[in-house]
Each structure stands twice: as C-alpha cells, then as structure tokens.
Amino acid sequence: MTESKPAQTRTLPKAKRAFQNAIIAWFSEHAEDYPWRRTHDPYAVLVSELMLQQTQVATVLGRRYFERWLEQFPNVNTLADASEDEVLKAWEGLGYYRRARNLQKAARVVVEQFDGRFPEKLADILALPGVGRYTAGAVVSFAFDQSVAIVDANVARVLARLFDYEGAVDLPAGQQQVWAWAEELVPGDGVRVYNSGLMELGQKICTVRQPNCRECPVFAFCATRVPEQLPVKKPRTSTVFVDEHVVFSRDEDGGILLEQETGKRREGLWKLPEASDPPTGKIVLKMQYSITHYRVTLIVHEVCDAKSRSGRRFSAAALEAIAMSSPYRKALVALLANDDFALN
Ligand code: SF4
Numbered sequence: 001m002t003e004s005k006p007a008q009t010r011t012l013p014k015a016k017r018a019f020q021n022a023i024i025a026w027f028s029e030h031a032e033d034y035p036w037r038r039t040h041d042p043y044a045v046l047v048s049e050l051m052l053q054q055t056q057v058a059t060v061l062g063r064r065y066f067e068r069w070l071e072q073f074p075n076v077n078t079l080a081d082a083s084e085d086e087v088l089k090a091w092e093g094l095g096y097y098r099r100a101r102n103l104q105k106a107a108r109v110v111v112e113q114f115d116g117r118f119p120e121k122l123a124d125i126l127a128l129p130g131v132g133r134y135t136a137g138a139v140v141s142f143a144f145d146q147s148v149a150i151v152d153a154n155v156a157r158v159l160a161r162l163f164d165y166e167g168a169v170d171l172p173a174g175q176q177q178v179w180a181w182a183e184e185l186v187p188g189d190g191v192r193v194y195n196s197g198l199m200e201l202g203q204k205i206c207t208v209r210q211p212n213c214r215e216c217p218v219f220a221f222c223a224t225r226v227p228e229q230l231p232v233k234k235p236r237t238s239t240v241f242v243d244e245h246v247v248f249s250r251d252e253d254g255g256i257l258l259e260q261e262t263g264k265r266r267e268g269l270w271k272l273p274e275a276s277d278p279p280t281g282k283i284v285l286k287m288q289y290s291i292t293h294y295r296v297t298l299i300v301h302e303v304c305d306a307k308s309r310s311g312r313r314f315s316a317a318a319l320e321a322i323a324m325s326s327p328y329r330k331a332l333v334a335l336l337a338n339d340d341f342a343l344n
Pocket residue numbers: 005158161162205206207211212213214216217218219220222223224227
C-alpha cells in the first residue's frame with residue numbers, strides 16, 4: 001500500500017461531473033504550452049499525433065520536428081504533392097517511417113475525396129490510412145472539440161488506477177474496459193481541455209513509477225490503494241539478440257555505396273548494403289541499436305571491390321540530403337570521423 005495516498009471519498013462514474021471539473025481546472029492551471037496545443041487545424045493535430053505515437057515529446061520538441069514539418073508541408077495539398085524522398089527526409093530521426101508514409105497517404109485521401117477540406121466526422125477520419133481509434137478521437141476532440149473519448153497509455157494507466165482494475169490493460173478485454181470507462185467519463189463540453197488534461201495527468205502526476213497522489217487533483221475519486229502495481233500488462237516479449245552485417249565501400253572518388261531498404265518498416269530509406277553471406281572484409285565498426293524487441297549488433301565490414309554490387313554511390317557531402325534511418329546515419333558519421341576513411 002502507498003502510505004502517502006489519500007483515501008477515496010467519491011465514486012466514479014457517479015461523481016463524474018465533479019471529476020471532469022477537477023481535471024479541467026487542474027489542466028487550465030498546469031498545461032504545458034506545446035506548439036500543437038496552439039492550433040485547431042485538424043491536419044496539424046494529425047501530424048502531431050502521428051509524430052508523438054512512438055516518439056517522446058522531448059524528441060519532437062527538441063528538434064522542432066512539428067514546426068519544421070508544417071513549414072515544409074503547411075497543408076494537405078503540399079504534403080500530397082511532395083515526393084517520397086522529401087517526406088522521408090523530413091521524418092528522419094523520428095523512426096517508424098510507416099507513420100510518415102501514412103500521413104502522406106491520408107493527405108492524398110483528403111485531397112482526392114474531400115477536396116482538400118479535412119473531414120470533421122469521426123468515421124471519415126477513422127477511415128484515413130494509419131489512423132486508429134485513439135488518433136481519430138484526438139483529432140475530433142482537439143480540433144473540433146467534439147465529445148469523443150481517447151485512450152493512450154497515460155489515460156489507460158490513470159483509468160486502471162482510478163477504478164482499481166487488475167486485468168491487463170493491453171489485452172482485448174482490458175482495452176475494451178478502459179475505453180468503456182473513458183467513454184462514460186468524457187464530458188459533453190470542454191472536451192479539448194478535458195482530454196488533454198487526462199493525458200497530462202498521466203504524464204506528470206499519475207506516472208508509471210512514482211505517482212504523486214498527494215498532488216493529484218482527482219485523488220478523492222481514485223479507488224486503488226496500490227498505484228505502483230497498476231496497470232497490469234501482458235507478459236513482455238523477451239529481447240532477441242541478432243547480428244546485422246553490412247558493407248562500407250568507398251571508390252577512388254570517395255563515393256560511398258548505399259542501397260535502398262525494401263522492408264515495410266523503412267522502405268525507400270538509404271542504408272549501408274547488406275554483406276554477403278558469409279561476410280568478408282575487415283570489420284571496421286561495431287555498434288548496437290534496438291528496434292522493437294530486437295537488440296541488433298551492426299557489424300560493418302570494409303569492402304574495397306564492391307563493383308559488382310547494385311546500389312548508388314554518394315559523396316560524403318551528399319549524405320546529409322538523403323533519408324536514412326538513425327543506425328546507419330550514426331554508423332556513417334562514426335566511419336567518416338575515422339581518419340582512415342577520410343576523403344583523400
Ligand atoms: S496519481 Fe493516479 S493513483 Fe494517485 S490518486 Fe491520482 S489517479 Fe490515483
């Protein structure tokens with residue numbers, strides 16, 4: 001039991017009006033001034049939601065991804081007309097590139113089916129590529145202030161604790177349950193503020209490891225006595241360790257051989273070419289990166305005669321302008337910083 005957690009005195013959903021007011025009042029005082037909170041443009045909201053799906057707020061803010069994206073693609077028309085290279089390059093560093101592709105596909109659907117005017121109906125937004133229940137709800141509630149519930153990981157954690165739910169929130173039955181509670185609690189008015197407040201409560205107060213129940217604006221409604229033990233999650237997939245062998249090859253003009261990815265996750269991005277099997281050539285770099293539950297050791301082999309290989313050669317100066325996922329970018333930066341590989 002958490003010693004510092006005050007006792008529950010009110011029950012949800014019975015006291016939901018007071019609960020909604022508490023969330024709205026708290027958020028009105030404590031809201032962070034994120035750039036995506038200054039807009040009601042549904043396209044901009046969609047951009048921010050997709051960027052934040054699998055990327056930390058600090059990363060998106062730190063490198064101004066959101067602002068730079070809107071400077072380059074200020075509306076659905078500019079995004080729909082952009083080349084794939086431009087889109088992937090603008091997304092570089094955010095990872096999970098399928099989100100960028102889906103964003104462009106969604107923009108094209110809005111241009112083709114809705115004449116460039118972003119739809120306001122939940123069902124129309126839900127039908128856009130890459131848009132799920134949470135994202136569609138976020139767009140209609142943040143852009144149009146429609147009374148629609150949203151559940152992300154933060155909201156699921158808050159709800160599981162408020163209702164002292166001991167089922168796994170990431171299994172279908174648990175998801176159904178937290179969505180049902182979210183829908184029951186969502187107010188008819190002020191949803192933009194309420195939904196943002198509930199999410200921010202999860203980020204700042206009802207955190208994963210150290211919920212600050214004493215400072216929580218809704219402690220009176222909260223049923224759990226053991227917040228740190230909730231929410232329950234399904235067993236995690238264990239980490240799989242793999243080696244990835246790639247080739248670093250420079251010709252006499254300094255051209256670095258790269259090839260384009262074909263897998264779904266990073267299709268179209270440039271990378272160091274795969275090594276032959278078994279790999280040959282001196283190992284010049286080893287580094288590790290993680291992707292989903294894989295821990296990958298990237299092993300770079302220097303290969304001098306790679307003439308027979310397909311791909312394209314780029315000068316060191318041209319690398320900056322092409323789209324490349326972070327592990328290969330980091331490997332190339334490390335390799336080019338090594339005097340042995342510097343351009344003669
Ligand atoms: S911080 Fe979370 S667990 Fe603690 S009282 Fe608030 S909602 Fe309940």
